[in-house]
Amino acid sequence: MEVLVSSTPDEAASRAAEVVLEGLAGADGDPVLGLATGSSPLGLYRELGRAVQEGRADFSRTHGVALDEYVGLPPGHPEGYRQVLLREVCDVVGLDPERLAVPDGTVPDLAALQRAAAAYEQRIRELGGVDVQVLGIGANGHLGFNEPGSALTSRTRVKRLSQRTRQDNARFFTGLDDVPTHCLTQGLGTILAARRLVLVATGEAKTEAVASALEGALTASVPASVLQWHPDTVVCLDEAAAAGLRNRAYYDDAAAGLPER
Numbered sequence: 001m002e003v004l005v006s007s008t009p010d011e012a013a014s015r016a017a018e019v020v021l022e023g024l025a026g027a028d029g030d031p032v033l034g035l036a037t038g039s040s041p042l043g044l045y046r047e048l049g050r051a052v053q054e055g056r057a058d059f060s061r062t063h064g065v066a067l068d069e070y071v072g073l074p075p076g077h078p079e080g081y082r083q084v085l086l087r088e089v090c091d092v093v094g095l096d097p098e099r100l101a102v103p104d105g106t107v108p109d110l111a112a113l114q115r116a117a118a119a120y121e122q123r124i125r126e127l128g129g130v131d132v133q134v135l136g137i138g139a140n141g142h143l144g145f146n147e148p149g150s151a152l153t154s155r156t157r158v159k160r161l162s163q164r165t166r167q168d169n170a171r172f173f174t175g176l177d178d179v180p181t182h183c184l185t186q187g188l189g190t191i192l193a194a195r196r197l198v199l200v201a202t203g204e205a206k207t208e209a210v211a212s213a214l215e216g217a218l219t220a221s222v223p224a225s226v227l228q229w230h231p232d233t234v235v236c237l238d239e240a241a242a243a244g245l246r247n248r249a250y251y252d253d254a255a256a257g258l259p260e261r
């Protein structure tokens with residue numbers, strides 16, 4: 001696990017963008033980029049857009065794969081993650097909307113949702129797996145919408161959102177009552193199958209969750225602790241999010257690079 005601490009959220013976003021581009025450059029065939037929503041990756045997506053404008057990146061052949069989707073919002077709802085990713089990723093980096101896969105949370109009942117979850121896993125397999133998965137972390141340690149207690153080997157499925165997550169996300173809706181109660185989310189096992197994981201976390205609301213995830217026990221109680229299990233995880237933090245880390249001095253030394261040969 002590499003932990004890169006930057007002095008500002010903007011700098012963390014720009015380092016995360018470089019790590020994402022490097023991971024996609026190593027892809028075999030058309031690259032597959034896993035996409036989180038929420039506030040944390042917005043700066044990273046803007047940086048990727050800048051790289052495109054500067055001619056350093058091209059997403060025209062990239063496939064985008066959403067991390068999760070709400071259940072029960074009508075098709076085209078502006079806060080549904082398909083619409084969010086169209087606005088915040090496709091429009092910004094030039095990813096083809098036809099190449100954006102999002103689990104279908106609009107279907108009518110549990111059996112149909114379970115079929116949608118299985119179809120989503122199948123789609124990821126057809127694409128050859130995810131090359132780089134962008135992630136944020138919930139203040140309660142969730143990853144995707146895998147809430148505390150999620151099985152470490154779980155695959156895409158329907159999950160109930162925790163009250164904490166619904167409260168945190170109420171800012172995107174007119175009020176708490178409008179926040180969906182359920183979602184479809186890639187499982188922790190699905191996320192772990194990506195070839196590289198890039199987590200972005202900034203601000204003091206994330207300090208505790210980041211410390212538990214990176215330096216606490218590997219446990220379903222802190223779903224983001226599975227980052228410790230993955231052989232290629234890069235964590236991009238600002239100072240506030242990194243403030244609870246005990247091994248900070250070592251991360252900074254390690255980030256200084258490998259010795260010259």
Ligand code: F6R
Nearest residue numbers: 036037038039040136137138144
């Ligand atoms: C979003 C997602 C969530 C968020 C997390 C942090 O697709 O899966 O895990 O990454 O809730 O949200 P923000 O970045 O808004 O603090």
